[in-house]
Amino acid sequence: MTNERENINVDSLWLIDERDKSGKHANVYHGNFIPQIPNQLIRRYTKENDTILDLFMGSGTTLYECENLNRNFIGFDINTEIIDYVKSKMTDTQNIKFKINECDVANETLFKEKIENSLSELDVEKAQLILAHPPYMDIVKFTEKAEDLSQIADLTTFVKQFAQVVKNAFPYLENKKYLGVVIADVYKKSEVVPLAFYVLDAVKRNFNVKLKGIIIKNIEGNRGKLRQKNIWQYRALKSDYFIFKHEYILVFKKEER
Numbered sequence: 001m002t003n004e005r006e007n008i009n010v011d012s013l014w015l016i017d018e019r020d021k022s023g024k025h026a027n028v029y030h031g032n033f034i035p036q037i038p039n040q041l042i043r044r045y046t047k048e049n050d051t052i053l054d055l056f057m058g059s060g061t062t063l064y065e066c067e068n069l070n071r072n073f074i075g076f077d078i079n080t081e082i083i084d085y086v087k088s089k090m091t092d093t094q095n096i097k098f099k100i101n102e103c104d105v106a107n108e109t110l111f112k113e114k115i116e117n118s119l120s121e122l123d124v125e126k127a128q129l130i131l132a133h134p135p136y137m138d139i140v141k142f143t144e145k146a147e148d149l150s151q152i153a154d155l156t157t158f159v160k161q162f163a164q165v166v167k168n169a170f171p172y173l174e175n176k177k178y179l180g181v182v183i184a185d186v187y188k189k190s191e192v193v194p195l196a197f198y199v200l201d202a203v204k205r206n207f208n209v210k211l212k213g214i215i216i217k218n219i220e221g222n223r224g225k226l227r228q229k230n231i232w233q234y235r236a237l238k239s240d241y242f243i244f245k246h247e248y249i250l251v252f253k254k255e256e257r
């Protein structure tokens with residue numbers, strides 16, 4: 001049996017050379033995160049047979065890690081096509097219990113109904129880890145649906161909607177367990193919008209959590225950016241901005257009221 005605590009990175013700076021492309025990880029979805037992110041958080045904060053709730057599951061990166069690590073999984077996304085793709089990858093899975101939901105996670109009534117059905121289907125009470133990797137506002141559009149957070153260009157509206165999503169999910173996180181938010185800043189109208197800081201602030205203000213970590217992770221290996229490195233360098237130098245090379249993993253711990 002492998003040692004689950006092996007190579008857990010406890011530093012606040014994660015420099016990861018290469019995306020894990022093993023198993024079901026195929027890097028087919030623009031805007032997916034690297035498998036090492038859920039892998040690290042799952043191994044650090046949960047144990048076998050615990051349940052992970054991924055609010056924006058996209059191409060299923062967290063789910064494949066749950067399968068590798070024997071954790072239950074409940075996932076949500078609004079994108080019908082990507083959900084069908086993930087379901088097609090899971091037909092042979094037997095070692096874990098999982099449930100995939102197509103749903104607008106900001107919709108309180110719908111989310112409540114789906115999460116409660118999912119928990120009861122899996123025969124568990126709560127999740128031991130929540131992961132949230134939302135769109136970074138409208139930088140990458142995922143669907144044309146009006147409820148898709150990637151349709152939101154306005155900062156205040158985005159942060160409000162994201163806080164609503166956390167509010168919907170928070171009651172289903174076991175006390176003293178963790179919420180991980182993966183987010184980056186954006187550049188709009190000729191300036192940096194520190195989206196990650198606004199999101200951090202919203203979570204701290206609205207929920208009874210302790211902030212356990214602000215991890216900075218490199219995005220050095222981004223394929224598109226690597227190919228166009230010289231163009232980006234030229235553009236940045238012609239102007240006065242800096243090229244984003246990092247994103248954040250914010251780790252919160254739920255506290256008793």
Ligand SMILES: C[S@@+](CC[C@H](N)C(=O)[O-])C[C@H]1O[C@@H](n2cnc3c(N)ncnc32)[C@H](O)[C@@H]1O
Nearest residue numbers: 032033056058059061077078079104105148149
């Ligand atoms: C950054 S991607 C997540 C990628 C994922 N971590 C992966 O590795 O593939 C954000 C996802 O949020 C979904 N999304 C956007 N708005 C949503 C909403 N209101 N409810 C549920 N999912 C939403 C998008 O369809 C997209 O798949």
